[in-house]
Amino acid sequence: MKVVVTGGTGMIGRKLIDSLLAMPELIDRDGNMAEVTAITAFDVVAPNPPLPDDPRLTIVTGEISDAEAVEALIDDDTDTVFHLAAVVSAQAEEDFDLGMRVNLDGTRITLERCRALGHVPRVVYASSVAAFGGNMPDVINDTVTPNPQTTYGVTKVIGEYLIDDYSRKGFIDGRALRLPTIVVRPGRPNKAASTWASSILREPLAGHSAICPVKEESKMWMLSPRRVVESFRHAQVLDAVAWGPHRVVNLPGVTGSVTESLQALSRAGGNSARARVTFEHDPFIQEIVDGWANTFETARGLEMGFKSDTGLDEIVNVFLEDDLPGQHVYYD
Amino acid sequence: MKVVVTGGTGMIGRKLIDSLLAMPELIDRDGNMAEVTAITAFDVVAPNPPLPDDPRLTIVTGEISDAEAVEALIDDDTDTVFHLAAVVSAQAEEDFDLGMRVNLDGTRITLERCRALGHVPRVVYASSVAAFGGNMPDVINDTVTPNPQTTYGVTKVIGEYLIDDYSRKGFIDGRALRLPTIVVRPGRPNKAASTWASSILREPLAGHSAICPVKEESKMWMLSPRRVVESFRHAQVLDAVAWGPHRVVNLPGVTGSVTESLQALSRAGGNSARARVTFEHDPFIQEIVDGWANTFETARGLEMGFKSDTGLDEIVNVFLEDDLPGQHVYYD
Numbered sequence: 332m333k334v335v336v337t338g339g340t341g342m343i344g345r346k347l348i349d350s351l352l353a354m355p356e357l358i359d360r361d362g363n364m365a366e367v368t369a370i371t372a373f374d375v376v377a378p379n380p381p382l383p384d385d386p387r388l389t390i391v392t393g394e395i396s397d398a399e400a401v402e403a404l405i406d407d408d409t410d411t412v413f414h415l416a417a418v419v420s421a422q423a424e425e426d427f428d429l430g431m432r433v434n435l436d437g438t439r440i441t442l443e444r445c446r447a448l449g450h451v452p453r454v455v456y457a458s459s460v461a462a463f464g465g466n467m468p469d470v471i472n473d474t475v476t477p478n479p480q481t482t483y484g485v486t487k488v489i490g491e492y493l494i495d496d497y498s499r500k501g502f503i504d505g506r507a508l509r510l511p512t513i514v515v516r517p518g519r520p521n522k523a524a525s526t527w528a529s530s531i532l533r534e535p536l537a538g539h540s541a542i543c544p545v546k547e548e549s550k551m552w553m554l555s556p557r558r559v560v561e562s563f564r565h566a567q568v569l570d571a572v573a574w575g576p577h578r579v580v581n582l583p584g585v586t587g588s589v590t591e592s593l594q595a596l597s598r599a600g601g602n603s604a605r606a607r608v609t610f611e612h613d614p615f616i617q618e619i620v621d622g623w624a625n626t627f628e629t630a631r632g633l634e635m636g637f638k639s640d641t642g643l644d645e646i647v648n649v650f651l652e653d654d655l656p657g658q659h660v661y662y663d
Numbered sequence: 664m665k666v667v668v669t670g671g672t673g674m675i676g677r678k679l680i681d682s683l684l685a686m687p688e689l690i691d692r693d694g695n696m697a698e699v700t701a702i703t704a705f706d707v708v709a710p711n712p713p714l715p716d717d718p719r720l721t722i723v724t725g726e727i728s729d730a731e732a733v734e735a736l737i738d739d740d741t742d743t744v745f746h747l748a749a750v751v752s753a754q755a756e757e758d759f760d761l762g763m764r765v766n767l768d769g770t771r772i773t774l775e776r777c778r779a780l781g782h783v784p785r786v787v788y789a790s791s792v793a794a795f796g797g798n799m800p801d802v803i804n805d806t807v808t809p810n811p812q813t814t815y816g817v818t819k820v821i822g823e824y825l826i827d828d829y830s831r832k833g834f835i836d837g838r839a840l841r842l843p844t845i846v847v848r849p850g851r852p853n854k855a856a857s858t859w860a861s862s863i864l865r866e867p868l869a870g871h872s873a874i875c876p877v878k879e880e881s882k883m884w885m886l887s888p889r890r891v892v893e894s895f896r897h898a899q900v901l902d903a904v905a906w907g908p909h910r911v912v913n914l915p916g917v918t919g920s921v922t923e924s925l926q927a928l929s930r931a932g933g934n935s936a937r938a939r940v941t942f943e944h945d946p947f948i949q950e951i952v953d954g955w956a957n958t959f960e961t962a963r964g965l966e967m968g969f970k971s972d973t974g975l976d977e978i979v980n981v982f983l984e985d986d987l988p989g990q991h992v993y994y995d
Contacts, residue, residue, distance in 0.1 A: 577810065
């Protein structure tokens with residue numbers, strides 16, 4: 332069985348591929364658990380650092396909005412597509428046309444190609460809690476209407492409606508996951524407004540200093556990379572009946588404040604780690620973060636068997652186990 | 664000031680154009696009430712019967728998914744676009760590609776063209792209560808999440824999200840109306856599953872027989888053509904502040920059962936009109952109609968000043984005044 336991972340060189344794509352190489356079983360087109368014998372990682376850039384050298388893994392570089400590239404990528408052997416390719420929030424906000432081309436056109440091209448196969452491949456789609464914004468209730472439950480405040484969020488919600496309709500029509504067997512903010516994100520700080528949520532744990536645990544730009548009471552809705560990868564796998568193996576007619580789910584996650592993150596940091600890394608975090612208030616970042624949904628009731632996701640980390644201690648622990656060893660190379 | 668009406672030869676488009684010719688005032692690009700001096704009606708087919716012979720009115724025939732045609736259509740003189748062009752529900756369901764091309768690509772092309780003008784035109788978009796379906800609460804209020812069960816409904820909801828984002832970005836000043844079923848629709852019965860809702864009033868009032876395929880207790884969410892046209896005009900003249908960040912509204916309407924429709928028919932046309940309606944149950948139509956939302960709480964729409972008919976008697980009366988005289992020609 333062949334699996335295609337678009338956005339395969341991104342952080343989640345890489346971890347998903349690692350997971351599939353280690354545990355190469357998913358549901359095939361006939362509904363049976365079967366061995367993944369071929370994985371194609373598709374992305375706009377070549378992987379750096381390289382992906383594992385494995386005969387089952389092929390790297391293809393191209394644009395998701397290039398219909399010919401996608402036609403070559405997703406062939407009749409393909410049973411499942413994990414569609415993670417997307418321009419991220421800040422970039423889609425800065426470059427509207429790029430965001431629409433990659434996130435909307437790219438998704439349509441991917442779905443059209445899947446439909447053309449005729450054997451109804453499973454498509455697991457990375458959506459986002461960026462679906463929510465603006466005026467929101469204090470707690471986001473499964474009935475709250477998406478009201479994205481970014482072009483990124485809008486393209487993600489549009490993708491969800493397409494996943495629903497393509498599934499209803501029997502063109503694909505689609506599943507869409509609204510992902511929380513991924514914490515601890517390995518690697519370097521980036522320009523995301525959420526980057527501090529990882530930094531205030533990652534840098535101190537690696538022996539370096541970090542700056543928190545938001546107030547101690549600021550909250551985030553979080554999930555560890557490990558649980559996100561498990562969620563993608565779980566989304567793939569769940570029977571279509573478990574999804575019902577609406578192929579979208581808010582993933583369970585953990586609400587944590589800065590204070591709670593720092594307490595978990597102290598427990599894992601001691602006072603010396605905690606002392607590496609200083610506060611420098613940034614009103615611009617604060618305003619963005621205050622506009623995000625941070626408290627969810629994910630009854631549907633839990634009922635479907637999706638699992639979050641048990642709390643901030645586990646989120647920290649996942650980082651210590653999965654990513655800190657590799658992370659140290661950035662600083663050594 | 665120039666106004667473009669896409670779908671200008673359809674039932675609503677025609678009535679909107681008639682209204683604009685009779686009362687040629689709308690808000691211009693500077694926010695002032697100004698005279699509409701030019702109206703372009705764009706549609707895939709030439710109007711039949713012809714539109715009024717008026718020097719202010721130009722007819723252009725073309726495909727809304729043809730970017731070059733739309734570029735020529737919406738020019739720098741254009742202050743407002745009423746975007747009504749769409750493949751209707753049954754057709755979009757039958758021909759997925761056509762529905763996506765006209766309803767989704769056509770809307771994107773229209774919005775891109777409006778954005779390119781640079782002067783932020785007002786765009787009033789015809790959405791639909793086909794946004795709702797599947798598992799629904801008994802009463803649809805302004806917080807209920809769209810869950811369309813047709814490709815038509817999906818493309819309409821996607822259009823709403825685009826209208827929101829293009830407005831948020833300042834590319835357009837957009838407004839989207841979710842329209843109830845239009846009753847009494849003039850003309851002949853068509854293949855819509857809702858056609859009986861007009862037929863059981865229209866045909867008897869014109870002296871002809873009609874068949875009702877659904878049970879007496881079946882309900883519809885309705886609005887007369889006159890109120891729909893008023894709603895489009897009202898949507899255009901409302902200040903952007905009245906819309907707020909979310910540019911979509913469920914229009915007020917009237918919930919009426921078959922029984923109530925027939926009582927209004929008796930009051931307007933007497934027992935002889937009522938006697939022209941017979942029942943022939945059609946389980947297929949019944950199931951479709953049962954899946955539609957029929958009871959709404961439209962607090963937002965009412966607060967914004969949108970008005971429905973006062974009840975079924977007014978819906979009948981609008982038909983008697985506006986459409987029955989012309990309607991008679993079909994039968995004479």
